[in-house]
Amino acid sequence: MAHAAERPDRPAVCGPRSELTYAELADRIHGAARHLLRRGIGPGTLVAAGLADPADLLVAVLAADLAGATPLAGDHSWDRERWALLTGPLLTGPLNAFPLDAPLPYEPGDPVPVRARPDDLAWACFSSGSTGRPRAIVRTRASWTGSFPHLDELTGIGPDDVVLVPGPLVSSLYAFAALHTLATGATAVVPGRWPGGALAGHLARATVVHVVPHRLPDVLRHPGALRVAVVGGAALDPGARATADAAGVRVVAYYGATELSFVAVDADGGGLRPFPGVEIEVRPRASDGLGEVWARSPWSAEGYLGGVTGPLRRDGDGWLTVGDLAEPYRAGQVLRLRGRGDGAIQTGGATVVPEDVEEVLRKVPGVGDIVVIGSPHPSLGAVVTAVVEAEPAPPRALLEAVARGGLDAAQRPRRWYTVPSLPRTPTGKPARALVAARLAGGDPGIRRLV
Secondary structure (H helix, E strand, O other), X not given: OHHHHHOOOXXXXXXXXXXXXXXXXXHHXXXXXXXXXXXXXXXXXXXXXXXXXXXXXHHHHHXXXXXOOEEEEOOOOOXXXXXHHHHOXXXXXXXXXXXXXXXXXOOOOOOOOOOOOOOOEEEEEEOOOOOOOOOEEEEEHHHHHOOHHHHHHHHOOOOOOEEEOOXXXXXXXXXXXXXXXXXXXXXXXXXXXXXXXXXXXXXXOOOEEEEOHHHHHHHHHOOOOOOEEEEEOOOOOHHHHHHHXXXXXXXXXXXXXXXXXXXXXXXOOOOEEEOOOOEEEEEEXXXXXXXXXXXXXXXXXXXXXXXXXXOOEEOOOOOEEXXXXXXXXXXXXXXXXXXXXXXXEEEOOEEEOHHHHHHHHOOOOOOOEEEEEEEEEOOOEEEEEEEEEOOOOOOHHHHHHHHHHHOOHHHOOOEEEEEOOOOEOOOOOEOXXXXXXXXXXXXXXXXXXX
């Protein structure tokens, strides 16, 4: 709202169908917030936001926030039945769902007073892999906005920048990028998904891009006006920074999680070090010499809606972890990550929980049991791989159809295998580590489905 008053004609949001100045964006937010308030929606309520147009989604999210409600962002392809399935176990109060294929109605009237407090529950979204066991993460306003000045200092992002956010805003990585851009007073270019053939055109005007590691090489082929790439979500290939330097693009890479926000940052190629305001501990495990990464930070989320459990754990002293592993670490050293300790799969910047995928695919007729693991991939880090216990094996087309109907894109297996019988632990559970080892070793008893 301050930017709308000071620089009303500055482009704020460039979406796939329209471009809004800060004055136009502010006016649309006020009109949508008036509509919500007239319907009795305010503090203590959740508003479902799942719109295909990212500009409309930003208006809905910010209008819910202005009205004092908490926006819950989801995928635009979900219908009301899917929303009900996902949110049913999470909510203690009502979810206000509006037409999911149209923007919130605009109501004329006086501006809605801004009453933003640091402890407002200002954002909620689903974690990657939330379909089988829905987990919606909720955070306070300050847990994001308080980190904005630190990101400004690390990246040099300012009000004259044009920031490309080339992914769906249902992802917390891209949602944070868009909202930080608007808070800074810069221009957010939000195509809503990876722009493909239009990437070079976007980069001809963009000075900053937020991107996951496996997309950075595509960006560096057409750097255009780019000066900074903010890269988050997975390990960065060692050669990527050298390629960026040659293209005149500075890389600021960070490690974090949806539940934790920023944990560590590498702004100069010297390795990951604690993000401002964050304390890090790596608590050793006896088994393999690695340790579990714990962080104490003002940027972490409040937790999961409805008391649902997930990878986020806390101790009694304000430390949190999602189970990531690292080499032994002491303050002042570089943090060297070594994946997840709970079997979670890091694929192209998304975190996929194997049990969520398995729960959906066990419904396929003929499947006795299933193990989902991550197979190494040169650019994505890993791909989701399913090993199905079935005799005879169901057609791959059937498995893929069920995956499309019940899983989000990042969760769907890209490789399928079948075995007559899965190896099991003494308690009768599928032996996930043994399946992964046999697959990596080329066990002829595990057959590829094509």
